Amino acid sequence: MSRVYNFSAGPAVLPEEVLKEAANEMLDYNGTGMSVMEMSHRSKAYEEIIQGAQKDLRELMNIPDHYKVLFLQGGASQQFAMIPMNLMKNKVADYIVTGQWAKKAWQEGSIYGKANKIASSEDKTFSYIPNCEDLPISEEADYVYICENNTIYGTKYKKLPNTKGKILVSDVSSCFLSEPVDVTKYGILFGGVQKNIGPAGVVIVIIREDLIREDCLPGTPTMLKYKIHADNDSLYNTPPAYGIYICGKVFKWLKKMGGLEAMKEHNEKKAKILYDFLDESKLFQGTVVKEDRSLMNVPFITGKEELDGKFVKEAKEKGLENLKGHRSVGGMRASIYNAMPIQGVEKLVEFMKDFEEKNA
Numbered sequence: 001m002s003r004v005y006n007f008s009a010g011p012a013v014l015p016e017e018v019l020k021e022a023a024n025e026m027l028d029y030n031g032t033g034m035s036v037m038e039m040s041h042r043s044k045a046y047e048e049i050i051q052g053a054q055k056d057l058r059e060l061m062n063i064p065d066h067y068k069v070l071f072l073q074g075g076a077s078q079q080f081a082m083i084p085m086n087l088m089k090n091k092v093a094d095y096i097v098t099g100q101w102a103k104k105a106w107q108e109g110s111i112y113g114k115a116n117k118i119a120s121s122e123d124k125t126f127s128y129i130p131n132c133e134d135l136p137i138s139e140e141a142d143y144v145y146i147c148e149n150n151t152i153y154g155t156k157y158k159k160l161p162n163t164k165g166k167i168l169v170s171d172v173s174s175c176f177l178s179e180p181v182d183v184t185k186y187g188i189l190f191g192g193v194q195k196n197i198g199p200a201g202v203v204i205v206i207i208r209e210d211l212i213r214e215d216c217l218p219g220t221p222t223m224l225k226y227k228i229h230a231d232n233d234s235l236y237n238t239p240p241a242y243g244i245y246i247c248g249k250v251f252k253w254l255k256k257m258g259g260l261e262a263m264k265e266h267n268e269k270k271a272k273i274l275y276d277f278l279d280e281s282k283l284f285q286g287t288v289v290k291e292d293r294s295l296m297n298v299p300f301i302t303g304k305e306e307l308d309g310k311f312v313k314e315a316k317e318k319g320l321e322n323l324k325g326h327r328s329v330g331g332m333r334a335s336i337y338n339a340m341p342i343q344g345v346e347k348l349v350e351f352m353k354d355f356e357e358k359n360a
């Protein structure tokens, strides 16, 4: 068996320890004589798994009691509709468009009401986060929407926008659990877990209780109401049971690693190795404004498409995989999520130096 360093943006690298544990429990979970995949989601054993996962996540993120944690399906993309369907009582919402995902959310929002684009960084290919201190927030806005870490472009909000008292809704898919956050600053935080937590198929929504309402937009399907999932502790129907089990293992792993403070330190250290090199390199260049750089997704280019292709190909031969940039932007992108070991980043930079010498 040989594992590569996997720089994929998602689905992405998971802690090896977690995968090994899951492998060991594949045929017989904890003396039940069956795999978690084969287990009723109403069984005692599974109840402990899902409740344990929620408890550990609450502890890791310090989630207050008046927030609900929901394990849902449909990907982060389904939240683009679920949020307006559940929150748009005035039928107005403000969106800050900092990349493809925020743009999709804004477009989806406009199906259900007046979705205002109050700021954007599209003028410079989403390479920065706009100044959000004094935005034209609408009087009537039911919420202000952001995508906190832009997976494709590699930017991250270092400071949350001033929403002038309006509810903040944030897509944290690609920075979930990468550093501590103050949950009380948000109305909703949500993310697909396949970026920084677990296997595809699970979406975690952390929502302030007073935003969970009966009166969704007319025609909202039962499955798209936060209330039905909150009232049933994410067991209204069959949840993505195996995925939640793996997420639970990752939460335990994070706790063992020292929690989110320690994770932040670890992530900063990793990102610094790569950014420091990009800043001194004569061949490679980062594509993002320095102060808005993401700790998780690091896009870079050589400036020559042909050379980019050569780099990605030769890196793969060295066991450094999935470094090709998103199809919409080209170049390269190294996603260095929680589970990427520091050695992976060191090895990448070593290879970049070598590549630079040979191709400068």
Ligand SMILES: *Cc1c(COP(=O)(O)O)cnc(C)c1O
Pocket (backbone or CB within 6 Å): 010, 074, 075, 076, 077, 078, 101, 147, 149, 150, 151, 171, 172, 173, 174, 192, 195
């Ligand atoms: C990947 C991603 C999405 C889309 O996730 P799906 O689960 O595929 O719907 C949305 N937002 C961000 C920030 C992402 O990185």
